[in-house]
Amino acid sequence: MTHPAVLTENLTRVYAARRSATTVTALDSVSLRIEHGEVHGLLGPNGAGKSTLMKLLSTVLLPTSGRAEVCGHDVVTATKAVRPLISVVFGGERGLYPRLSARQNLMYWAALYGVCGRVAATRVEELLDRFDLRDRASDRVETYSAGMRQRLHLARGLIGNPRVLLLDEPTNALDPAAALRLRQTITEIAAQGRTILIATHDMHEAEHICDRVSLIDHGRLIATESPHALVTRVQVPTLEDAYLSLVGPSS
Numbered sequence: 001m002t003h004p005a006v007l008t009e010n011l012t013r014v015y016a017a018r019r020s021a022t023t024v025t026a027l028d029s030v031s032l033r034i035e036h037g038e039v040h041g042l043l044g045p046n047g048a049g050k051s052t053l054m055k056l057l058s059t060v061l062l063p064t065s066g067r068a069e070v071c072g073h074d075v076v077t078a079t080k081a082v083r084p085l086i087s088v089v090f091g092g093e094r095g096l097y098p099r100l101s102a103r104q105n106l107m108y109w110a111a112l113y114g115v116c117g118r119v120a121a122t123r124v125e126e127l128l129d130r131f132d133l134r135d136r137a138s139d140r141v142e143t144y145s146a147g148m149r150q151r152l153h154l155a156r157g158l159i160g161n162p163r164v165l166l167l168d169e170p171t172n173a174l175d176p177a178a179a180l181r182l183r184q185t186i187t188e189i190a191a192q193g194r195t196i197l198i199a200t201h202d203m204h205e206a207e208h209i210c211d212r213v214s215l216i217d218h219g220r221l222i223a224t225e226s227p228h229a230l231v232t233r234v235q236v237p238t239l240e241d242a243y244l245s246l247v248g249p250s251s
């Protein structure tokens with residue numbers, strides 16, 4: 001039997017608050033199986049635990065209990081096997097070198113992933129085209145708009161040809177045309193058998209690109225279904241209505 005792209009079993013993460021004795025259970029016994037080639041949406045209010053789940057899968061955070069695998073490799077005991085298989089796009093300022101150009105940033109990241117020489121140069125130019133960055137590719141990243149930086153983050157996310165791409169609110173800073181192109185790119189990537197886990201607050205986006213969505217509320221998984229199955233079960237017209245009827249207010 002082949003391993004799924006992502007598997008979690010009772011995955012739990014408790015954060016200890018720094019200045020008090022209280023704790024926050026950010027993820028509470030989440031069990032999830034995501035197949036190869038699936039576009040899987042993570043939906044839930046602010047503080048639901050979506051980013052925590054992504055951090056656990058990307059090996060930057062340790063689970064408190066339970067376990068998780070990426071393509072059959074345990075994220076705690078086999079981090080060396082997991083890291084080349086995944087790519088994370090959190091966005092914001094982190095991970096980009098502002099004094100380097102987009103092209104230089106991408107070449108740097110290619111080298112880190114072991115992609116070198118002509119292969120790297122070709123892939124970098126393809127990504128600059130795909131994310132509409134060619135015109136400004138030689139300019140320093142510190143002169144870019146938020147949306148351009150976000151597009152560069154996405155290009156960086158693809159440079160290592162990951163099996164599993166973790167996207168945390170990737171269309172946040174994008175204009176409508178760029179967001180549409182990103183959705184098309186996500187669909188193309190999934191058609192190549194790659195798996196995409198995308199956290200989003202955009203229900204329209206989730207409804208259109210996700211094969212299945214998981215609803216998380218206060219760290220707990222409350223539903224994992226296709227958008228169509230979910231709206232049918234809840235007997236509402238749209239995914240947004242289903243979300244609003246199943247998920248409580250944000251914490």
Ligand SMILES: Nc1ncnc2c1ncn2[C@@H]1O[C@H](COP(=O)(O)OP(=O)(O)OP(=O)(O)O)[C@@H](O)[C@H]1O
Nearest residue numbers: 015016024026044045046047048049050051052053
């Ligand atoms: N480093 C941390 N220390 C303590 N608590 C944390 C830490 N990181 C996250 N939390 C808490 O864990 C819970 C889940 O946060 P998380 O960032 O995973 O939510 P999210 O679903 O990604 O929310 P958003 O939609 O706002 O991005 C929240 O209550 C948050 O305050």
Ligand SMILES: [Mg+2]
Nearest residue numbers: 050051052168
């Ligand atoms: Mg988040």
